[in-house]
Amino acid sequence: TGPNLYDTLGAAKQSHAGFNYSGALENTEGDWSWERMDAWLENPSKYARGTSMAFAGLKRDDERANVLAYLASYSTMTPEMPAPL
Numbered sequence: 471t472g473p474n475l476y477d478t479l480g481a482a483k484q485s486h487a488g489f490n491y492s493g494a495l496e497n498t499e500g501d502w503s504w505e506r507m508d509a510w511l512e513n514p515s516k517y518a519r520g521t522s523m524a525f526a527g528l529k530r531d532d533e534r535a536n537v538l539a540y541l542a543s544y545s546t547m548t549p550e551m552p553a554p555l
Contacts, residue, residue: 473489481547492522504538511538
């Protein structure tokens with residue numbers, strides 16, 4: 471089970487108190503921006519080598535977009551949405 475996902479988008483990585491993170495995210499840069507969260511959702515083990523997360527990722531763009539929209543709806547610090555590609 472992972473950490474609570476409330477206020478994740480826009481937050482610092484590994485910021486939810488009381489969760490024992492694997493440490494793999496320590497080697498990644500920045501906060502959870504749209505782009506970084508998208509890369510994580512697409513392939514967590516590629517984004518953070520050595521992660522203990524047993525989630526293979528979401529390969530479809532529309533599925534990641536839906537998860538990102540969900541996370542944004544539960545985040546008080548959501549960064550400005552990037553322009554569409």
